[in-house]
Amino acid sequence: MKSILRVCAFLIMATACFSNAAAQGKRLVVIDQDAAGPGGTDMQAILCLINSPDTNVLGITVLTGDAWRDEEVLHTLRLLEIIGRTDIPVVPGAAFPLVNSREYIAKWETLYGKIVYQGAWNYAKGYPVHGPAEIPPMPEGKPTTKTSTEDAAHFLVRMVHEHPHEVTVYAAGPMTDLALAIALDPQFAELSKELIVMGGSINPKTDDPEFSLTPTREFNFWMDPEASHAVLHARWPRVVLTTVDISVKTRMEKDLIEQVRKSPTPAAQYVAKYAEANYLWDELAAVAWLDPTIITKSRKLYVDVNTDRGAGYGNTLVWEPGQQPGLGEVLAEVQDDLDKPKFYKLYTDLLSRPTPAAK
Helix, strand or coil: CHHHHHHHHHHHHHHHHHHHHHHHCCEEEEEEECCCCCCHHHHHHHHHHHHCCCEEEEEEEECCCCCCHHHHHHHHHHHHHHHCCCCCCEEECCCCCCCCCHHHHHHHHHHHCCCCCCHHHCCCCCCCCCCCCCCCCCCCCCCCCCCCCCCHHHHHHHHHHHCCCCEEEEECCCCHHHHHHHHHCCCHHHHCCEEEEECCCCCCCCCCHHHHCCCCCCHHHHHCHHHHHHHCCCCCCCEEEECHHHHCCCCCCHHHHHHHHCCCCHHHHHHHHHCCCCCCHHHHHHHHHHCHHHEEEEEEEEEEECCCCCCCCCCEEEECCCCCCCCCCEEEEEEEEECHHHHHHHHHHHHHCCCCCCC
């Protein structure tokens, strides 16, 4: 009997060691996302990162952006239930920007004109615009799992301290959570491995009315300009930027959805049911991080956000090296062009493949 117990104990220890070794070989990432759902760019980007066999998603921090935080949290919890990954913590983040507000922008518009897209402040997917505490009906069903009791800023700081210089921060929403983490611990940014951002707009070639007349306004930077400014002045080892300029070269077309629909996996069927025809904003940032070879052209620019509260409030500011003000602006790798067929293939493959099992 003792020998059997010894063998069992050995097997358990060996399995644990193997699992730890396997996990150590994966790329560590925290997803900071304004997770509007179901479906859409936010959720599909989350799925790409979770479904990759090369990643270990440490957690998903959720903040107000495309929708209000509390409803986004529930959509994220439900997504993880559907794909069998409730082991990934969902951590509530900021419900409101540091300074900017819906009320202030309403006054700003009387001076400078209407802003087409304001996320949670003027858009609700299929439902009337509502307040931060209201939860519209959830087509995918309500979750039964719960969020982490930790807040996003503390979680982000804890992750980089537990895995110094190993954690990629993937940020595809407003920058409030990251700014709060920096305020909590000034070493947060430099203890990360890198920052991957979907944000900013420089000079997109498009007739989309949201960008053709205001080419430097982009929602993620605009919703919390003060937070964006703080993040873009932190000491990140590396910053990669997926802007509007490259994102509008992509599109979630019906044929891509139909390709994904062929897979019987829960993740693929979720996407096929709830995907929308739109630019692949966050998905491009995620897939390009997983495989940088899909980016065919990039350049290094210094980046900041206008915080002067005037007509340019929240707009993206960029400079060629040597022309920047020199006030601590971050030097970012800005993506300019991509291999679209390769991107679409990688994207559909990620959404179609079986989701890695829970840890």
